[in-house]
Amino acid sequence: MISHYDWSGGREAMLRFGPDTGPVVVAALPLFEEANRTRAFVVTILRALAERGIASALPDLPGTGESIVPTSEMTLMRLHEAYEAAVDTFDSQGRHCYGVSLRSGVLMDTLGLLYGRWYLAPQSGPELKRELTRIKRAELGREAKKLTEYWYYDNDLPEDAADPPVEIAGNLVPADLMTELSAALLYPKKNECLPRRTVRLETDPKPADLKISAAPLWRRAEPDNDSELAVLLADDIAAWVRQCEG
Structure with missing residues (x-):
């Protein structure tokens, strides 16, 4: 069903699936075009989880989906705050929440009060920044050689002027967000005090649980x-959540 959650920036839509009791999976889509390509897939996973008795939610985070915040005003802090608020919707009911994130969606759950994290093909901030820069280079063609490390800032603006967002594959990406991504690293699993399960494609050489x-x-x-x-992934998530719940 279509529900909502409230955060400091307003009220956002949130899809909900499954029972009204028990643990809840809170899903996070990747940013920008990858969100459009994978949304139906993630919804299919969440519906399959509901069939397995596991509740879930897919919140629209600020600057994504049908959010009231335009993409050009997206910041990592807003994403973190909104994700935390979505989780609090269920935590306030005494329900345990588990993060399920795809690709750069793993950057959203920093502040969420979670009991575990499940990642599919996680992508760090620097990796996403490199991907966005690669796309921009492809768009520019021969002009791409002019791109510097901080190509998304307009050096011709006065020092006190805000840099406009840059258009990448039809998305208006804030210049400051590009810089934020440079430092948005994944929390080392060895330092993680919560259960974390990482799933990757066979072609990915990085370590994974599956x-x-x-x-x-x-x-x-x-x-x-x-x-x-x-x-297949819904089966894995459901088994993992039940294992975490004991």
């Missing part, structure tokens, strides 16, 4: 879905 053979939906030109993979 490797799967699948196509990266986030790389496709158009939004797509993979119901078989969604069921």
Whole structure:
């Protein structure tokens, strides 16, 4: 069902699935175009979780989906605060929340009061920044050689003037967010006091708790879905949540 949550910036929409009691999976989509390509896939996972008796929620975070905040005003702090507020919706009811994040969605859950984190193909801030820069280079073609390390800042503006957002693949990305991404690293798993499970594609050489053979939906030109993979991942998430719950 379509619900909502409130945070300091206003009221945002939130899809909810599954029972009204027990643990809740709070999902976070990747940023920008990858969100459009994977939203249907994540919703399929959440519906499969509901069939397995696990509740879930997919909040629109500021600057994403149908948010009241435009993408051009997105900041990591706003994303963190809103995610925390979405989690608090359930925590205030005494329900344990578990983060399930895809790609750069892992950057959202910093402040959320979670009992565990489940990641699919996690992407750090610097990795996302490099990807956005690569896309911009492809858009510029020959002009790309003019891009410097901080190409998204306008050096011709007065010092006290705010830099305008830069357009990348049709998205207006705030210049300051690009800098924020440089320092947005994943919390080392060895220092994590909460359960964390990482799932990666077989083609990814980085360590993982589970490797799967699948196509990266986030790389496709158009939004797509993979119901078989969604069921496989829903089984994994459901088993992991139940294990965490004891």
